[in-house]
Amino acid sequence: MNSQSASAFNRSAIVAPLLALLYPFFLQGFNETIGTFLSKGLYANPVSWIFAVFFLASALAVPLVAFAFAVKFSKIAKPTDDDRRAKGIALLAVATPPIFTFIGVLFYMAGVSMFDKWLVTFFWLALIGSLVWPRKKAVIRCQNPVSPKPIAAHGISALFIIIFFLLLHISNHLFGLTGPAAQMAVMKTLRIFYRSTNIEPILVVFFLFQIASGIYLIQKNIDRPGDSFRTFQIASGVYLVFFLMSHMNAVFIFARTFMGIDSDWNFATGAPTGLLKDPWNIRLVPLYLFAVFFALMHSLSGMRFALLKQGFSKTILNRLVVIGSIFSAGIAILISLGMCGWHV
Numbered sequence: 103m104n105s106q107s108a109s110a111f112n113r114s115a116i117v118a119p120l121l122a123l124l125y126p127f128f129l130q131g132f133n134e135t136i137g138t139f140l141s142k143g144l145y146a147n148p149v150s151w152i153f154a155v156f157f158l159a160s161a162l163a164v165p166l167v168a169f170a171f172a173v174k175f176s177k178i179a180k181p182t183d184d185d186r187r188a189k190g191i192a193l194l195a196v197a198t199p200p201i202f203t204f205i206g207v208l209f210y211m212a213g214v215s216m217f218d219k220w221l222v223t224f225f226w227l228a229l230i231g232s233l234v235w236p237r238k239k240a241v242i243r244c245q246n247p248v249s250p251k252p253i254a255a256h257g258i259s260a261l262f263i264i265i266f267f268l269l270l271h272i273s274n275h276l277f278g279l280t281g282p283a284a285q286m287a288v289m290k291t292l293r294i295f296y297r298s299t300n301i302e303p304i305l306v307v308f309f310l311f312q313i314a315s316g317i318y319l320i321q322k323n324i325d326r327p328g329d330s331f332r333t334f335q336i337a338s339g340v341y342l343v344f345f346l347m348s349h350m351n352a353v354f355i356f357a358r359t360f361m362g363i364d365s366d367w368n369f370a371t372g373a374p375t376g377l378l379k380d381p382w383n384i385r386l387v388p389l390y391l392f393a394v395f396f397a398l399m400h401s402l403s404g405m406r407f408a409l410l411k412q413g414f415s416k417t418i419l420n421r422l423v424v425i426g427s428i429f430s431a432g433i434a435i436l437i438s439l440g441m442c443g444w445h446v
């Protein structure tokens with residue numbers, strides 16, 4: 103595109119924020135239709151099945167479609183300001199589930215829970231407005247190379263988190279499939295380690311560093327064109343930044359400080375009502391599903407970049423990422439089923 107030409111409004115840029123705007127309403131639709139089965143029986147109203155599947159699929163599609171648009175805008179070789187904005191907003195829309203949950207918890211604590219949906223609606227409307235607002239000139243952004251040092255620090259800290267916490271934490275949640283008692287028994291054992299007075303502060307510092315260095319890397323990379331792998335690395339990073347802010351606020355501030363309750367499995371699964379029946383808790387289903395998937399895949403795809411630099415075969419590494427994504431999706435689905443009350 104000519105850097106001096108008048109900026110033409112790219113209609114496809116509004117798809118991701120529009121879907122993000124509709125996300126709370128898709129969840130509401132799913133909660134209301136699934137509520138019919140749970141109260142009246144699975145075969146009470148077969149037509150509701152179609153609606154339930156439609157609403158759930160639409161909610162889950164929001165981060166995925168947003169990612170597809172982020173890839174599309176990332177592939178533009180010489181991005182203009184408009185392309186950059188469209189890409190940034192699509193990346194933000196990938197993080198729709200944690201953004202909605204984070205705002206939901208903050209509004210709950212402020213006692214204005216009923217307005218969370220409307221704040222996010224306004225937020226996405228404002229971003230759509232920023233995309234359609236006519237601008238005179240489109241300017242090509244300069245490239246923004248990143249020095250390897252922050253990437254290495256981000257990777258080393260991630261390795262520490264994965265080995266000493268994340269793998270244990272995710273394996274712990276898999277026990278939810280055998281029932282809450284087993285999950286809690288394993289959590290109590292793991293807590294002796296990760297909630298000890300020596301380990302927990304170190305872990306929190308590492309997570310805060312991960313968020314800060316992640317934001318730095320996203321900001322440095324956002325202007326650069328890139329392939330699907332690079333865009334996935336940034337998009338999953340954006341999701342994890344918002345997820346970690348939301349999750350740590352929920353655990354440390356909301357549960358342990360504000361409510362004065364144990365941040366255990368009952369808390370995470372919204373017991374006694376559960377995740378599916380409650381109109382507020384329903385947002386936790388996509389939140390956790392994508393959190394597990396993105397946490398595993400962000401790490402794996404980060405390793406792919408590191409190994410590529412070491413001269414490993416691109417074909418083999420790409421195959422590993424595909425296998426890894428099927429495996430990660432399987433783990434994420436199993437944990438989510440366990441959290442929704444499905445037990446083996």
Ligand code: HEM
Nearest residue numbers: 275293296302305309353365366367370390393394397437
């Ligand atoms: C299904 C997904 C997840 C669920 C249900 C979940 C749930 C929980 C619960 C219940 C706690 C409190 C633990 C306790 O009190 O001992 C917790 C803590 C925490 N989670 Fe998660 N989590 C999930 C995924 C993740 C992921 C993907 C990350 C990181 C990327 C993460 C990071 C953390 C951190 C940093 C803490 C605080 C640990 C501490 O107490 O020191 N969680 N989570």
